[in-house]
Amino acid sequence: MSLENKTVVITGAAMGIGRAAALCCAKAGGRTVLADIEEAGLKETFGDIHAAGGEASCQVVDVSDARQVEALMAGAVEDFGRIDALINCAGILEGAYVPVDELDEAVWQRVMDVNLKGSFLTCKYAAAVMKEQQKGVIVLLSSGAGVRGGSSSVAYGTSKGAVHGQAVVLESQLSPFGIRVHAVCPGGIATPMKLRNIAQAAESQGESAEEALKQAEAYLGDPEGVGRILAFLVSDDADHLRQTVFTR
Numbered sequence: 001m002s003l004e005n006k007t008v009v010i011t012g013a014a015m016g017i018g019r020a021a022a023l024c025c026a027k028a029g030g031r032t033v034l035a036d037i038e039e040a041g042l043k044e045t046f047g048d049i050h051a052a053g054g055e056a057s058c059q060v061v062d063v064s065d066a067r068q069v070e071a072l073m074a075g076a077v078e079d080f081g082r083i084d085a086l087i088n089c090a091g092i093l094e095g096a097y098v099p100v101d102e103l104d105e106a107v108w109q110r111v112m113d114v115n116l117k118g119s120f121l122t123c124k125y126a127a128a129v130m131k132e133q134q135k136g137v138i139v140l141l142s143s144g145a146g147v148r149g150g151s152s153s154v155a156y157g158t159s160k161g162a163v164h165g166q167a168v169v170l171e172s173q174l175s176p177f178g179i180r181v182h183a184v185c186p187g188g189i190a191t192p193m194k195l196r197n198i199a200q201a202a203e204s205q206g207e208s209a210e211e212a213l214k215q216a217e218a219y220l221g222d223p224e225g226v227g228r229i230l231a232f233l234v235s236d237d238a239d240h241l242r243q244t245v246f247t248r
C-alpha cells in the first residue's frame, strides 16, 4: 500500500484519529495537508511528519467556516497541484449525558455546525477539485453512535447519523466522476474526545474518573489502528471498497 505522489487533506489532524491518520498517510509516502482549529497540536503533527522526512503543509482552519475551508482546499492545490483524498476527522462531542428535554439549543447547533456542516463544507470544496481531476477519495468520520445507536449525546449521535447519510448520498452523486466516498464508523478509540467522555460518564454516576479510565484501557482501540485503515482507504489498493466501514 503506497500513497506516493498522493495529496491527502486531513482535518482534525492535531490529535486523536486525525493525527494518527496523518502520520499513517505520511508513512505511506503521501503528501499531507493538515488542518485543525487547535494550533499547538497541529504544529506538533506537522513537526513529527517533517522530522520523519515527510512532505506536509498545515493550516489553522475552523471546518464550520466556509471561507476557511475554501482557502484550505485552494492552498492544497497551490502547494501540491491536486487533492487526491480528503479525510475529515474534525469533530466535537458535547451535550453528553444531558436528557433531550434539557439539551441546550446552542450546544445542539454547535455540534451540528462542526460535525455535519463541517463535513458538508469539506466535501463541497474538495469535490470541486476532484471533479476536475475525475478522481478522488472522500472519507467522512461517522460513528456507530449515529448508525447503530447508543450515543451519550443526542446532538452528537444525530450529527453522526446525518454524516453517514451524507456519505451514502454523495457516493452515488460523485461516483460518475471517479470519486469514491466512504463513511467510517470507529468503535471506542482512546483519543482525547473518548477519554473525556469516559471520565464524564463516571463523574455523572458519582464514580471515580481515574478508575473508569484505567478500566477503559482494556477495551478501547488504538488511534493508530483506525489511522492505518484510513490511509489504506484513500490508497488505490482500496478502489474496490464501497460505502461504510466499521472498525473496532
Ligand code: NAD
Pocket: 011, 012, 013, 014, 015, 016, 017, 018, 035, 036, 037, 038, 041, 061, 062, 063, 064, 088, 089, 090, 091, 092, 114, 141, 142, 143, 144, 185, 186, 187, 188, 189, 190, 191, 192, 193, 194
Ligand atoms: P479528538 O477530540 O481527539 O480530535 C478531534 C479533532 O478535531 C481535534 O484535534 C480538534 O481540535 C478538532 N476540531 C474540533 N473542532 C474543530 C473545528 N471546528 N475545525 C477544525 N478542527 C476541529 O476526537 P477523535 O476521537 O480523534 O475523533 C475524530 C473523529 O472520529 C470525530 O469525528 C469523532 O466523532 C469520530 N469518532 C471517534 C470515536 C472515538 O471513540 N474516539 C468513535 C467514533 C467516531
